[in-house]
Ligand SMILES: Nc1ncnc2c1ncn2[C@@H]1O[C@H](COP(=O)(O)OP(=O)(O)OP(=O)(O)O)[C@@H](O)[C@H]1O
């Protein structure tokens with residue numbers, strides 16, 4: 020049984036459009052299923068507003084899912100409430116994007132970490148202190164930093180503290196929502212390495228959200244590509260990046276600027292803007308921007324189906340529907 | 347806390363604010379001494395200095411014996427005005443504390459819980475915001491003073507104020523100011539809480555499994571405190587002035603020296619050139635209210651995180 | 656003569672009563688038709704350098720402590736206010752990272768472009784409205800006439816950035832400075848905007864200064880690159896040389912630290928420590944302390960005591976490092 024199994028998860032936001040008018044729904048996450056093994060990293064990429072954060076936040080239950088299941092070690096998190104949810108939080112944690120906003124400006128590092136340990140462990144004060152020093156060591160900070168306040172740290176150091184806080188309770192799963200997007204290149208590399216090292220040491224599983232495909236490919240075992248609240252492609256990191264099956268993934272990959280000036284590949288420039296999730300296009304949500312769209316794409320929404328020849332590589336695109344029927 | 351050290355430095359680097367703080371410290375010190383003196387007098391049964399008067403020396407202008415002259419009963423105006431500090435501070439402190447507590451509690455509850463609670467709180471403060479504050483306090487004081495309440499209630503109220511050792515008029519003032527003064531803080535606290543609720547660090551506290559009560563007390567409130575402190579200072583100044591006005595109208599303080607009562611009495615002879623009673627009360631009030639306003643503004647600047655760095 | 660020459664430019668800021676260096680001894684040139692990229696990490700002085708080109712920094716807190724900026728033969732730093740206005744109108748324009756912040760929310764976008772056109776072409780152009788629509792279609796806005804009637808918030812980030820570009824082109828500038836124009840945009844929209852910038856530069860025979868911290872964009876767009884670190888230019892070369900044979904230790908480390916597609920689960924090379932802030936720039940070479948070059952690791956080496964000079968190490972390839980001969 021996988022560590023985490025999400026089934027047909029839907030999280031919609033209600034938006035009031037005005038007096039007397041019926042309220043509309045932003046289908047931020049619209050029927051997502053995924054599974055994650057112990058010690059695995061699943062990368063989640065997609066354009067801004069496609070619902071990556073909402074998916075991550077629903078899994079750690081910061082948002083209330085509308086329907087669906089989130090099974091973590093056989094416990095359905097989607098139905099937990101109150102105290103039982105708070106206790107269960109020991110098993111899953113989150114790392115946030117903004118290193119400046121995710122730490123309480125009026126709490127020292129010590130207070131912050133102590134609170135977590137106090138809630139979830141039975142350690143006494145000296146033991147907690149020892150554990151805190153150990154945690155800081157794990158993320159590359161010294162124990163003299165314990166008494167400091169967030170504003171006394173740089174962005175990268177703050178992100179390390181956020182990681183230490185998430186690791187404090189030895190969770191099985193960490194949802195990392197764009198943990199390196201706000202960091203400088205040189206610091207970004209430090210944090211990416213740190214996350215991989217932490218995973219080797221503790222066996223924690225990551226759901227790693229980012230919009231930079233290069234970073235995601237680097238850190239992930241598997242990648243899922245999201246578009247307008249739905250998964251359009253998923254597969255092993257190398258397979259998705261080496262042979263993308265969905266036209267959107269292709270465009271996304273071609274838009275990742277390459278460092279080597281020689282392999283100047285042709286950018287696929289998609290026309291138009293991302294449609295609003297308030298009224299997504301009929302049929303395939305990608306069809307208005309798709310350079311390869313077929314007539315069928317405008318009418319019928321494609322299902323996420325496994326590609327026949329390949330392992331665990333699935334795509335939601337009519338272009339590949341034929342392969343399926345042949346194979 | 348490291349941040350508070352920087353804050354004090356920033357505050358005191360503002361020269362006017364530093365002077366204002368000194369004046370306020372002097373006022374508070376005077377108030378504390380006076381309270382001790384009043385308690386001692388009550389215990390020994392002696393008439394306090396501001397209550398002693400020689401009817402033969404009434405309406406004497408300022409002299410060496412009476413620095414600020416005497417009033418209609420020959421009591422020393424300086425001592426009366428000085429002891430007015432105690433009354434003003436008490437009303438200011440208790441009234442502002444009540445108002446701030448109510449405002450903060452309701453605002454945080456509304457902002458954090460949202461939904462029905464929010465709607466109810468918004469409704470309550472809209473009602474209070476549409477009542478003229480001073481009229482409400484006057485009506486409230488009148489109601490209590492004249493025993494318009496049921497006799498049993500009036501008795502109870504009297505015994506409460508007795509056991510607290512306060513003048514029933516002052517009780518009415520505390521409550522009146524407390525019940526009307528919370529609206530604007532409530533609005534601000536509600537908005538701030540609703541904003542803070544969505545910040546990453548509050549969300550992070552949630553994911554870590556911190557209980558809602560603890561989130562509010564340990565994570566939210568410390569980040570709201572600066573608003574409350576600024577608000578408390580300004581409300582303090584208003585409470586002092588409200589006390590003066592209500593007492594001037596004869597509905598406030600009765601048994602203790604009060605600047606409002608002094609002005610009311612003094613003005614009756616003002617046309618005969620007896621200016622010192624009104625003058626003394628006004629000057630004492632002025633030098634309490636002005637520094638409070640100055641300090642309120644300085645605190646706002648010093649505590650505003652946007653002005654940091 | 657080059658279109659733009661920046662020579663030994665130094666800029667300080669007054670912070671809490673003392674002058675802190677934001678940019679120190681930066682030199683580069685820009686030719687017509689070229690895209691020059693300025694790269695570096697946050698706070699290294701990219702934006703300050705760019706704003707100084709039209710003397711746009713508020714003075715105080717800023718101070719031009721040394722150097723020369725020559726734009727199309729005019730000395731910018733010595734120009735009269737009147738001449739400066741003329742330079743800003745016709746010679747150089749800017750687009751910034753956040754289009755939302757640069758557009759006025761209460762005016763229609765068409766009117767904002769129109770205003771820019773009228774300001775630039777006072778009396779000369781008899782059809783400013785026509786020029787507005789022409790600009791809109793040049794920046795790839797579909798249905799220019801209808802879009803011109805919209806308000807900024809009705810447009811997506813990518814569209815807003817196109818409007819900003821249209822406004823910047825209103826005065827037919829010689830130099831377009833794009834300060835992280837795509838950082839706030841999605842990857843696929845970023846591709847659209849970069850494409851547009853390259854097309855415009857080609858068609859108009861102007862020159863673009865492209866500020867970014869994304870080395871991939873540099874590889875894609877720029878002919879020449881200036882790498883900045885802690886307020887100093889550390890290396891400048893044509894793109895190919897810089898990416899293939901970087902000379903400065905910082906450039907080398909930066910290139911190694913970028914994850915590349917096709918190398919999963921490797922440990923990335925990192926640069927130890929953090930970017931110093933102007934308050935605690937180390938003496939000597941500012942990269943000293945994070946530099947892993949043998950020379951820098953020696954005790955009391957020249958790196959720790961003397962700032963390296965900006966030298967030409969090969970034709971058209973400049974760098975500032977003691978370990979380069
Ligand atoms: N609280 C909310 N109420 C209403 N709509 C919301 C709310 N939060 C998010 N949305 C909408 O849901 C959609 C998905 O948002 P989400 O934040 O998950 O996107 P994302 O993929 O994380 O984007 P980004 O890359 O910008 O972080 C967006 O259209 C957003 O506007």
Ligand SMILES: Nc1ncnc2c1ncn2[C@@H]1O[C@H](COP(=O)(O)OP(=O)(O)OP(=O)(O)O)[C@@H](O)[C@H]1O
Pocket residue numbers: 668669670677695696697698699700701702703704716868932933
């Ligand atoms: N108005 C100002 N007052 C004081 N210091 C300033 C001011 N503007 C910029 N600085 C300082 O100048 C230095 C360079 O800033 P600059 O904005 O040029 O960085 P940047 O390279 O553009 O960074 P980013 O990638 O974050 O945009 C920074 O250390 C900054 O703190």
Ligand code: SF4
Pocket residue numbers: 265266267303304305306307309310311312313316321335336337338
């Ligand atoms: S189904 Fe059609 S529209 Fe959708 S992605 Fe595939 S090709 Fe494009």
Ligand SMILES: [Mg+2]
Pocket residue numbers: 071072073196
């Ligand atoms: Mg997000």
Ligand SMILES: [Mg+2]
Pocket residue numbers: 701702703834
């Ligand atoms: Mg900048």
